[in-house]
Amino acid sequence: MATFISVPLKKASEVDLVKPLSKFVTTTYPAGEEQGEYIRAVEELNKLRKNALGRPLDKHESSLEILLRYYDQLCAVEAKFPFSENQLCLTFTWKDAFDKGSLFGGSVKLALASLGYEKTCVLFNAAALASQIATEQNLDNDEGLKAAAKYYQLASGAFGHIKDTVLSALNREPTMDISPETVGTLSIIMLAQAQEVFFLKATSDKMKDAVIAKLANQAADFYGDAFKQCQYKDNLPKEVLPVLAAKHCILQANAELHQSILAKQKKRFGEEIARLQHAAELVKTVASRYDEYVSVKDLTEKINRALTAAKKDNDFIYHDRVPEVKDLEHIGKAALVKATSITPPLSQKFTDLFEKMVPMAVQHSMSIYNQRKAETVNRLVGTMREATNLCNGVLASLNLPAALEDLSGDSIPQSIAEKARSIVQQGGLQSIEQLIKDLPELLTRNREILDESLKMLDDEETTDNELRTKFNQRWNRTPSGDLYKPLRAEGANFRNILDKAVQADQVVKDRYNTHCEMITLLCKPENELNAAIPSANPTRTLQGSEVVNVLRSQLAQLDELKKERETMEGEIKGVTFDMSTAFLTALAQDGAINEEQLSLSQLDQLYGAYNQRVQASLRTQEELLGKVQTSHQEFSSLKQSNTEANQREEVLKKLASAHDSYVEISSNLREGTKFYNDLTEILLKFQNKCSDIVFARKTERDELLKELQQSIAREPSAPSFNVPAYQSNPAPPAAGPTPAPRTVFPQQAQQQPEAKPQPPARPPPPSFTPQAASTAPTNVPPTGPPNTNPPPVAPASQAQGPPYPTYQGYPGYFQMPMGYNPYAYGQYNMPYMPYQASPGQGGYPGAPPAGQPYHGYPQQPPQQQPYYPQQ
Numbered sequence: 053m054a055t056f057i058s059v060p061l062k063k064a065s066e067v068d069l070v071k072p073l074s075k076f077v078t079t080t081y082p083a084g085e086e087q088g089e090y091i092r093a094v095e096e097l098n099k100l101r102k103n104a105l106g107r108p109l110d111k112h113e114s115s116l117e118i119l120l121r122y123y124d125q126l127c128a129v130e131a132k133f134p135f136s137e138n139q140l141c142l143t144f145t146w147k148d149a150f151d152k153g154s155l156f157g158g159s160v161k162l163a164l165a166s167l168g169y170e171k172t173c174v175l176f177n178a179a180a181l182a183s184q185i186a187t188e189q190n191l192d193n194d195e196g197l198k199a200a201a202k203y204y205q206l207a208s209g210a211f212g213h214i215k216d217t218v219l220s221a222l223n224r225e226p227t228m229d230i231s232p233e234t235v236g237t238l239s240i241i242m243l244a245q246a247q248e249v250f251f252l253k254a255t256s257d258k259m260k261d262a263v264i265a266k267l268a269n270q271a272a273d274f275y276g277d278a279f280k281q282c283q284y285k286d287n288l289p290k291e292v293l294p295v296l297a298a299k300h301c302i303l304q305a306n307a308e309l310h311q312s313i314l315a316k317q318k319k320r321f322g323e324e325i326a327r328l329q330h331a332a333e334l335v336k337t338v339a340s341r342y343d344e345y346v347s348v349k350d351l352t353e354k355i356n357r358a359l360t361a362a363k364k365d366n367d368f369i370y371h372d373r374v375p376e377v378k379d380l381e382h383i384g385k386a387a388l389v390k391a392t393s394i395t396p397p398l399s400q401k402f403t404d405l406f407e408k409m410v411p412m413a414v415q416h417s418m419s420i421y422n423q424r425k426a427e428t429v430n431r432l433v434g435t436m437r438e439a440t441n442l443c444n445g446v447l448a449s450l451n452l453p454a455a456l457e458d459l460s461g462d463s464i465p466q467s468i469a470e471k472a473r474s475i476v477q478q479g480g481l482q483s484i485e486q487l488i489k490d491l492p493e494l495l496t497r498n499r500e501i502l503d504e505s506l507k508m509l510d511d512e513e514t515t516d517n518e519l520r521t522k523f524n525q526r527w528n529r530t531p532s533g534d535l536y537k538p539l540r541a542e543g544a545n546f547r548n549i550l551d552k553a554v555q556a557d558q559v560v561k562d563r564y565n566t567h568c569e570m571i572t573l574l575c576k577p578e579n580e581l582n583a584a585i586p587s588a589n590p591t592r593t594l595q596g597s598e599v600v601n602v603l604r605s606q607l608a609q610l611d612e613l614k615k616e617r618e619t620m621e622g623e624i625k626g627v628t629f630d631m632s633t634a635f636l637t638a639l640a641q642d643g644a645i646n647e648e649q650l651s652l653s654q655l656d657q658l659y660g661a662y663n664q665r666v667q668a669s670l671r672t673q674e675e676l677l678g679k680v681q682t683s684h685q686e687f688s689s690l691k692q693s694n695t696e697a698n699q700r701e702e703v704l705k706k707l708a709s710a711h712d713s714y715v716e717i718s719s720n721l722r723e724g725t726k727f728y729n730d731l732t733e734i735l736l737k738f739q740n741k742c743s744d745i746v747f748a749r750k751t752e753r754d755e756l757l758k759e760l761q762q763s764i765a766r767e768p769s770a771p772s773f774n775v776p777a778y779q780s781n782p783a784p785p786a787a788g789p790t791p792a793p794r795t796v797f798p799q800q801a802q803q804q805p806e807a808k809p810q811p812p813a814r815p816p817p818p819s820f821t822p823q824a825a826s827t828a829p830t831n832v833p834p835t836g837p838p839n840t841n842p843p844p845v846a847p848a849s850q851a852q853g854p855p856y857p858t859y860q861g862y863p864g865y866f867q868m869p870m871g872y873n874p875y876a877y878g879q880y881n882m883p884y885m886p887y888q889a890s891p892g893q894g895g896y897p898g899a900p901p902a903g904q905p906y907h908g909y910p911q912q913p914p915q916q917q918p919y920y921p922q923q
Contacts (some may be wrong), residue, residue, distance in 0.1 A: 302338055
C-alpha cells in the first residue's frame with residue numbers, strides 16, 4: 053500500500069519579460085531614481101521566472117518555495133501592469149502535463165496573452181511539485197508522515213483553487229490538464245492521500261480501532277469519489293484509475309478489519325466474521341485485478357488469519373449468527389484533512405519587487421483625477437483670462453487710457469508707446485510668422501504617425517480575416533477586429549482632436565490677418581509711428597479736470613484687478629495634492645475605488661475658495677467697467693469734437709486693439725506648438741502600443757499556424773474503411789496490465805514481475821475432405837522447441853467450444869481426444885487407437901511404422917525437448 057499518485061509538471065516556453073515591462077515603465081514613469089528601481093525589479097522578476105520554470109526542479113521544499121515566490125510575485129504584479137491582449141501583451145505558452153505528444157505532431161500546448169493563464173499554470177506546477185515531494189517522504193517516521201500530509205493538503209488546495217478560477221482567468225477552453233474536471237479530480241485524490249497518511253499515522257501510533265476504522269473509511273470514501281469522477285473520462289493517465297479502485301478497496305478492507313476488532317471486543321462474533329469476510333472479498337478483488345499496481349499480500353494474510361481464528365472460535369464456542377454484509381451497521385467517518393486555502397502570499401519570505409508601484413486601478417483613478425483637476429484649473433484660469441480680454445476690449449473701444457494721455461494731440465500716448473516697445477521685445481511680426489509657419493509641419497508629422505499606427509492595425513486585421521476565412525473554426529483566436537476596438541476608438545479620438553486643432557489654427561490665422569497692418573505699425577520706430585498717427589487740435593483745457601481724475605482712478609482700479617488675477621492664476625496652477633494615498637486607502641478598505649466621489653470632494657476642498665474669489669473679481673470688474681463707461685461719456689462731451697480728433701482716436705483704438713490681439717495670438721500659437729509637440733509624444737506611445745500588439749499577434753499567429761500544420765499532418769489522408777475478414781490476421785492476445793509505478797511519472801516505473809512460462813499451443817484438428825480422406829492434413833504448425841511467446845488466438849470467425857478437462861498438474865491446458873493429437877503417441881507409449889469413422893466420412897490415415905514420422909507432418913528436429921515432460 054506504498055503506492056501514491058503524484059502529478060508531473062507542466063513545461064513552459066521561454067518568455068522575455070524585461071523588454072515589454074521595461075518599455076511600459078519608461079513610458080509611464082518619468083526618468084529618475086524611481087524608474088531605475090522599477091527596471092531593476094523587472095530584471096529580478098525575469099530571473100525569478102527562469103529559476104522557477106526554466107530548469108528542472110528537485111523534489112525538495114526549496115524548489116517549491118521558488119515556485120510559490122514566483123506565484124506570489126505574479127499575484128502582486130498583476131494589479132500594477134495592464135496585462136491584456138490590447139495593452140501590455142505577453143504571450144505565455146505551456147504544454148499539457150499529461151500529453152506525451154507524438155512523433156510528428158508534438159505535445160498539446162496552449163499559448164495565451166493572459167497573466168491569469170501564467171498564474172494558473174505556475175500554481176498547477178506548485179501543486180504537482182508538492183505532490184511529488186509528499187510522495188518522496190519516508191512514511192516510517194512521524195516527520196515524514198506530517199510532511200506528506202501537509203504537502204498533499206497544499207496540492208489539494210491548489211488544484212481546487214485552479215478549478216474555481218481557471219475559466220474566468222483564461223476566458224477560453226483550457227488544455228485537458230488544467231480543465232475544471234481534471235484539477236477537481238486531482239484535488240480529491242490529493243485529499244484522499246492526505247487522509248490515508250493520517251490513517252497510516254494512526255495505525256503506527258496504535259490508536260483505538262474505532263478511530264482507525266473511521267479514518268480508513270473516510271479515505272476509502274475520498275478514493276471512491278475520485279474514481280467515480282474519472283471512471284468514464286480519459287483526462288488522467290491510465291495508471292491512475294486502477295490505483296484509485298485498489299486504494300478504495302484496500303482502505304475499505306482496513307476499515308472492516310478494525311471494525312471487526314471492535315465487534316469482537318463487544319462480543320459480536322457474528323458481526324466480526326461478516327466484516328472479516330467482507331474485507332477478505334475486497335482484498336481478493338484487489339489481488340485478482342490490481343495486483344500489478346498495489347500489493348495486498350500482507351493485508352490478505354492478516355485478514356485471513358483473523359477470519360480463520362474467528363470462524364474457529366464461533367464454530368466451537370459462540371455459535372453466533374453471521375449477518376449479511378448489507379445488514380451491518382455503517383462504519384463512521386472522520387475527516388482529519390482539509391484542502392489548504394490559497395491566499396497569497398504562499399511563500400515564507402515574500403517581498404514585493406514592485407512595492408512602491410501603485411496598482412493600475414489607482415493609476416487609472418489618478419489619471420482621471422488629473423484630468424478633472426486640469427479641467428477645474430483651466431476653467432478658473434480661462435474665466436479670468438476671458439474677463440481680462442473683455443476688459444481690454446472695452447477700454448480699447450473707448451481709447452483708454454490713450455485718450456487721457458493724448459491731451460496734447462500731437463505726440464504718441466505713453467500707453468501706445470509702451471505697447472509698441474512690448475511687441476518689439478517679443479519678436480514682432482517675425483516671431484508670429486515663424487510660429488504660424490511651423491504649425492502645418494507639426495500637424496503633418498502627427499497625422500503621419502497616426503496614419504501609420506492605424507495602418508499597422510488594418511494590415512494585421514486583414515491577414516487575420518484571410519486566415520479565419522481559410523481555416524474557419526480552426527482559427528480559434530480572438531478576432532483582430534474585436535481586439536482592436538479600444539485602439540481604434542483611441543485613434544478616432546486623436547483624429548478628432550487633430551481636426552479641431554486645424555479649425556483652431558485657422559481662427560488664429562484669420563485674427564492675425566485682421567490685425568496684421570496695425571501690428572506692423574506698432575513694430576516701426578517711434579518717429580514713424582508718430583508720423584502715422586493723425587494730429588488733432590489740442591485739448592489741454594481738460595488737463596486737471598475732475599472727469600479726467602475720476603477716469604484715471606477707475607483705470608488704476610482695473611489695472612490692480614488684473615494684477616490680482618495674474619497672482620491668483622499662479623496660485624491656482626500651483627495647488628498640489630497627492631491623491632494616490634486616498635485612492636490606495638479606499639482600495640484597501642473597500643476593494644474598489646469610487647473615483648468620482650473622492651475626486652470631486654477633494655477638488656471642491658482645494659479650489660472652492662478660488663472659485664469664490666474669481667466670481668468676486670468678475671463682479672468687481674463689471675461694476676468698474678460700468679463706471680468707466682459713464683465717466684468716458686462725460687469726458688467725451690467735454691472734448692472738442694472735430695474730424696482730425698476722431699481720426700486720431702480711431703487709429704489709437706486700433707493700435708491698442710492690435711497690441712492685445714498680438715499678445716493673444718502669440719499665446720495661442722505657443723500653446724498650439726506645445727500642444728502639437730505633446731501630442732507627438734502621445735501618438736508615439738500609441739504607435740508603440742499598436743506595434744507591440746501587432747508583433748504579439750504576429751507571434752501568436754505563427755504559433756497557431758504551426759499547430760494547425762501539425763494537426764493537418766496528423767489527419768488521415770483518406771477516409772477509413774473496413775478490411776475484409778479474410779485479410780485479417782489473428783490478433784495476438786492482449787498483454788497483461790502494465791505494472792503501476794509508484795507515481796504517475798513514467799521515469800519512476802517499477803520493475804515488472806517475472807513473466808510466467810507459457811506452454812505450447814494446442815494444434816487444430818487436421819483438415820480433410822470426404823472425397824480425399826487419405827490426403828495429408830494441412831495448416832499444421834511446425835514442431836519446434838517451446839518458447840515463452842503467448843499462444844495464438846483463433847480467428848474471430850471460428851466457433852469456440854467449452855474447455856476440455858485439464859491434465860492434472862497442467863491447469864488450463866486442454867486434453868484432446870486421441871484421434872486428433874498426432875503428438876501424443878510415442879511420447880507417452882500409448883497404443884494406437886484406430887479412428888472410428890462416421891457413415892459417409894473417410895477415415896484418417898493409419899499410423900506409420902515405428903521410428904518413422906507421421907505422414908504429412910514435419911519431422912521434429914533432433915535433440916529438441918518435447919512439449920510436455922516425459923513420464
